[in-house]
Amino acid sequence: MDVRLGGETGGRCEQLSSLALRCAERLRVPFRDFYRELIIPILYEGRTVPKGRGLPMNSTVDGMLESAELWVRAMNTVMARSDLRRATLLPWRDTFAPRALAKRFRAWCPQCLHDFLTDGAIVYEPLAWRVAEVAVCPHHRVLLEFECPFCGRGRQPSFGAYTRVGCCRRCGKWLGRDVAPQVSMSDEDQEMFCARSVEEILALSDVEHEVNPIASDIAVRAIRDVFYDGSSAQMARALGVLPSQIVHFAAGTFPAPLHLFVRASYTTGATMEQMFLTNDFDGESPVKKEYEYEIRRSVPQRVQMSRDLVERLGEALEGDGSKSIQHIADSLHITATTVWRRERELATRLARQHAAYAVKERQRQKDQYRSNVVAFLIACRDQGVSPGRRRIDEECGGAGRFASDWKRSVIRQARAEVFGLFPDAWDDTDEAGLGQVS
Ligand SMILES: [Zn+2]
Ligand SMILES: [Zn+2]
Structure with missing residues (x-):
């Protein structure tokens, strides 16, 4: 299919879900039909499609988990390409902790969208907007938006039946517009630095051939040994994490989160290319900057449970109604009462769906x-x-x-x-x- 990937090279690569939306637009069909006719047969190759299988509402299409793998395969086939991993976070699977790496819902820079349109360039949604740590647009010094200014609705999924790229998933209005930059935002701001770093990272994987970024534990050990005299405690202090976490990251017990590397880059001056591709820090005399980072512990169990709960309920709602509230509760080792208390709205919807299913099933x-x-x-x-x-x-x-x-x-x-x-x-x-x- 003759649709070009937006922003090839330079860290502004398009996210895969955006590309899928544009393919549907090129074919002049609603996204729903594109998904049903072209994507589903590949996603469920050789397996029966579960009944009532709706549009995928999750965001992991652009992430680094299984659904990203499946979508890359489907989109590569549909577009006769082989390089669409670059439109997801998959190339970084061994490097960054997957948890909370991708945003679950959309965010966008209204000025970028506006500029894409007025410049006559490809109108698309860059992968960087999908990265959870990215809160600002470094090109326009504005906060990314995640609520539609017209209908006020946020928590926007990647796809809807009639979704168009750059438009609200709820009311359908075009989201690009001229906005005033926030003058208070300086180049030295952590948010700005982080957003630029993410583009620097994505530029490394935004290439036609396969890249193999350095694995997390190796990258952490190199930074620790080169810049912190091999001391996990020193590195932890400088980057605002617990020493035990550095020990685990360096040992490869679990991959380090993206923000650790961003902080390391800020304080040591090491580039993303040095950390993830070359590990060559020779000849560097980095000016070490200091910054009082607040300590980030791993996500508290309670918060993680809430996320898991919302995810499970969302999945169940996309399904055929066979899952009950009790079923969800059991799968998370909590009581049904807790499910009701935490997520009343989703639980109500699921209970209704399950009741209808139960009658039919009976x-x-x-x-x-x-x-x-x-x-x-x-x-x-x-x-x-x-x-x-x-x-x-x-x-x-x-x-x-x-x-x-x-x-x-x-x-x-x-x-x-x-x-x-x-x-x-x-x-x-x-x-x-x-x-x-x-
Ligand atoms: Zn922008
Ligand atoms: Zn809207």
Whole structure:
């Protein structure tokens, strides 16, 4: 498909979800149809598509987890390319801790969108906006926006049925506009430095060939040894983390978060290329800057649980309704009451969806029971036997389920159908059956 990837080279690469939206626009179809016709067959290759599978509402399409892998494969196929990993954070999988690396919801710079449009350039949404640590646009010195100025709605997913690139996912309005830069924002601001660093990082992976950035533990050890005399404690103090965390990052117990490297770059002057591609710090006499970083511990368990809960509820809502609140609670080892207390709105929606599913499922099971009974009786008739009610019930999967009166009448009717006898001729209390039927 003849759609160019936005911002190739220079760290301003397009995010994969934005590219997908533009492909749908090029084909002049709603995004929903593009997803159904072209993406789903590849995502679910050889597997049955779960019923009621809606549009993917999560943001990890541009991240570094499994759904990013699947989407890269799908989009590479659709576009006959092989390099679309660069439009996600996948190249950085061994380098940065995946947790909270990508924003779950959209953020955008209204001025960038406005400029793309007025310059006649490709209008797209850069991958950098998807990185959780990025809060400002370094090109325009404005805060990224995440709520639509027209309808006021935030928490915007990557996709909607009729979504267009650069537009609100809720009201559909164009989000680009002229905004005044925030003069208070200086180049030395941590937020500005961080946003520029992320673009510097993305420029390294925004290449046609496969890149292999240096793995997290190796990068951390190099920084510690070159700039902090091999001391985890010194490095921890300078970068505002706990010494034990540096020990673990250096040992490779878990990958270090992106912000650790950004802070390291700020205080040591090492470039992203040095940290992640060359590890060559020779000849550097970095001016070490100091900055009072607030200590970031790992995400408190409570906060992580809330995130997981929202995620699970979201997934369940995209599904066929088979998951109940209890099911979600069990999967997180919490009580259903906690689910209700924490996420009342989502829980209410899921409860409704599950109730509708349960009614249908109950009916399906009843129909199944009825046809089991008929099939079983036909088999019995062919063998010349007539089983009793309890036996029929057990053979047909009714034991311990459904109301007895209902089952009794189903069995009576099925016997009449199969054996052609008047129902009253059967003794319902007869558990041994009626013996041989000629
Ligand atoms: Zn901008
Ligand atoms: Zn809106």
